[in-house]
Amino acid sequence: MNLRPHHFILWGLFIAGMFLMPELVGKGTLRTMIFACYLAMFAISWDILSGRTGYISFGHPFLIGIGAYTTGILTRRYGFPVEASIPIAVLVTMAGGLIVLLPALRIKGSYFALVTLAVMELMYQLVPVVRPDLTGGTRGISRLPALTRGAENGYYLAVGLMLAVALMAWLLMRTRVGTALWAIGMNEESVRGSGLSTTRLKSFAFLVSAGVAGMAGAFYAHYLGTITPRAFFDINVLFQIIVAVLIGGAGTIVGPIIGAFFMVFLLEWLRPYLPGQERFFVYGLIALVIYMYQPRGIMAIVEGAWTRLRGARS
Amino acid sequence: MTMALEVRNLVKRFGGLVATNDLSFDLAEGESLGLIGPNGAGKTTVFSQVMGELRQTSGSIALFGEEISSLSTAQRIARGVSRTYQVPRPFSDLDVRENIRVGLMPDSLRAMIFGAADRDREDELALSVGFTRQDLDRPASELSMGDLRKLEFARTLATGAKVLLLDEVFAGLTTGEIAMIAEVIQDLRHRGFTFLMVSHDLPAMEPLVDRAIAIERGTLLAQGAFADVLADEAVRASYLGVA
Numbered sequence: 001m002n003l004r005p006h007h008f009i010l011w012g013l014f015i016a017g018m019f020l021m022p023e024l025v026g027k028g029t030l031r032t033m034i035f036a037c038y039l040a041m042f043a044i045s046w047d048i049l050s051g052r053t054g055y056i057s058f059g060h061p062f063l064i065g066i067g068a069y070t071t072g073i074l075t076r077r078y079g080f081p082v083e084a085s086i087p088i089a090v091l092v093t094m095a096g097g098l099i100v101l102l103p104a105l106r107i108k109g110s111y112f113a114l115v116t117l118a119v120m121e122l123m124y125q126l127v128p129v130v131r132p133d134l135t136g137g138t139r140g141i142s143r144l145p146a147l148t149r150g151a152e153n154g155y156y157l158a159v160g161l162m163l164a165v166a167l168m169a170w171l172l173m174r175t176r177v178g179t180a181l182w183a184i185g186m187n188e189e190s191v192r193g194s195g196l197s198t199t200r201l202k203s204f205a206f207l208v209s210a211g212v213a214g215m216a217g218a219f220y221a222h223y224l225g226t227i228t229p230r231a232f233f234d235i236n237v238l239f240q241i242i243v244a245v246l247i248g249g250a251g252t253i254v255g256p257i258i259g260a261f262f263m264v265f266l267l268e269w270l271r272p273y274l275p276g277q278e279r280f281f282v283y284g285l286i287a288l289v290i291y292m293y294q295p296r297g298i299m300a301i302v303e304g305a306w307t308r309l310r311g312a313r314s
Numbered sequence: 315m316t317m318a319l320e321v322r323n324l325v326k327r328f329g330g331l332v333a334t335n336d337l338s339f340d341l342a343e344g345e346s347l348g349l350i351g352p353n354g355a356g357k358t359t360v361f362s363q364v365m366g367e368l369r370q371t372s373g374s375i376a377l378f379g380e381e382i383s384s385l386s387t388a389q390r391i392a393r394g395v396s397r398t399y400q401v402p403r404p405f406s407d408l409d410v411r412e413n414i415r416v417g418l419m420p421d422s423l424r425a426m427i428f429g430a431a432d433r434d435r436e437d438e439l440a441l442s443v444g445f446t447r448q449d450l451d452r453p454a455s456e457l458s459m460g461d462l463r464k465l466e467f468a469r470t471l472a473t474g475a476k477v478l479l480l481d482e483v484f485a486g487l488t489t490g491e492i493a494m495i496a497e498v499i500q501d502l503r504h505r506g507f508t509f510l511m512v513s514h515d516l517p518a519m520e521p522l523v524d525r526a527i528a529i530e531r532g533t534l535l536a537q538g539a540f541a542d543v544l545a546d547e548a549v550r551a552s553y554l555g556v557a
């Protein structure tokens with residue numbers, strides 16, 4: 001995508017708005033926004049791999065979970081400072097993902113999805129039983145050291161991280177690697193026929209994606225203060241990540257962010273009316289309707305409206 | 315004379331079907347060879363084996379004297395051989411320029427990330443196969459079949475390969491477009507490029523090749539000067555349906 005002046009203006013307004021937010025809204029809303037920021041990071045991470053190359057990962061909760069558990073175990077069981085535990089968590093996530101999921105990238109798309117799903121479920125079953133002294137079993141790990149005090153600071157940290165991740169992803173996707181990854185999603189044989197090693201490209205996208213997932217997962221764990229297997233290795237987490245990307249607009253940077261905020265706030269607004277699991281049903285339904293109306297997501301709907309608006313004026 | 319391509323006793327079986335049957339041929343550097351045969355003769359399958367997209371059942375393939383059978387497609391392209399596809403395989407959501415950009419990319423992550431795209435070269439390649447400046451920003455999904463073939467050709471040229479395998483580059487093109495592509499091919503021949511060409515449009519192919527080989531059911535029928543091959547009894551029987 002080519003940058004136009006209005007892109008800078010929109011981003012400027014968005015960033016200014018995000019940083020003014022604590023002045024405008026209550027603590028409860030702020031906490032919802034923090035969750036949305038982390039979900040946005042997970043979604044960007046997912047999009048770097050799956051939104052571009054078309055290799056659908058069902059294993060991102062697994063990657064996020066490795067990041068969370070690594071920093072949890074290092075800080076709570078071994079007394080590591082977070083300055084060390086978080087970078088280690090990122091590396092462990094990349095390495096763990098590499099060993100478990102990378103071989104799956106060599107096989108075609110749908111099998112990749114199944115393998116990643118299996119790995120996630122396996123982790124959910126394994127984590128509580130393997131070394132429960134470290135993982136805390138089904139009860140997980142609690143009282144992780146907090147990185148910030150109060151909702152406001154937690155919010156600023158989350159927004160800052162999200163913007164950093166978005167910027168990094170944007171810079172990377174502007175390069176020829178970004179073009180090549182996108183091309184893989186359209187026609188992998190042709191990319192290979194253009195002389196590129198697609199396995200290497202996919203592995204690279206996977207590593208970057210895993211690094212972001214591990215980093216966001218680790219920070220998120222410190223924000224929550226507790227880690228349980230169900231909170232991470234869960235199909236609902238996966239569902240929210242994928243829906244956020246598809247609804248916002250896959251293959252873009254803004255899309256996953258918009259999608260994450262839209263879905264998180266939708267869930268919040270539905271809460272008073274539908275306190276139970278039915279909420280997820282309505283949520284899924286709304287996602288489906290948007291997706292059917294515009295498969296390229298809210299981003300494309302907004303862009304379309306913008307174009308029409310300009311067309312109407314001139 | 316250096317051999318650009320040496321194919322020796324190539325065999326490819328798909329279950330019971332023998333798609334390539336003990337096929338051997340040479341392609342000298344700078345030479346242009348026409349590969350003809352009826353539908354299903356096994357022409358495309360030969361290309362796929364040379365490129366490593368299909369593994370041969372047996373036999374050897376050497377590029378500039380080096381056996382390439384164990385190399386990946388990317389490695390073969392890096393050594394100078396590249397192909398077009400009979401059914402164009404564009405990147406639909408990328409525009410003409412970006413499609414060509416993928417062909418131009420070096421197979422190195424570092425270079426892809428830190429090096430910039432060569433816009434001038436992209437445009438030059440696009441214009442050389444007959445695109446206009448207005449076409450450059452059009453997504454491939456909007457192109458006609460003729461334009462897709464031109465794009466396929468440009469992306470193949472972009473890989474920098476000096477041995478080009480062209481599979482039906484003229485199909486679906488207008489007479490004007492055929493003339494334009496033919497001119498590009500002639501120019502490349504003068505510059506020392508090597509060609510292996512498949513086309514059902516024999517009159518368009520004739521001036522572009524030095525010689526021809528004919529196959530049927532994967533088996534070599536005849537080889538030699540284009541006119542002689544076409545006049546060959548067996549070739550006429552199989553290919554032209556003339557007894």
Ligand SMILES: Nc1ncnc2c1ncn2[C@@H]1O[C@H](COP(=O)(O)OP(=O)(O)OP(=O)(O)O)[C@@H](O)[C@H]1O
Nearest residue numbers: 328331333351352353354355356357358359360400
């Ligand atoms: N992947 C495959 N699996 C099984 N059979 C195949 C495969 N690819 C090709 N064939 C068969 O091998 C034979 C040769 O096919 P090929 O596409 O090489 O012919 P061709 O000479 O290129 O034909 P055309 O002129 O129609 O393009 C055909 O009988 C085809 O059905």
Ligand SMILES: [Mg+2]
Nearest residue numbers: 357358359400
């Ligand atoms: Mg063919």
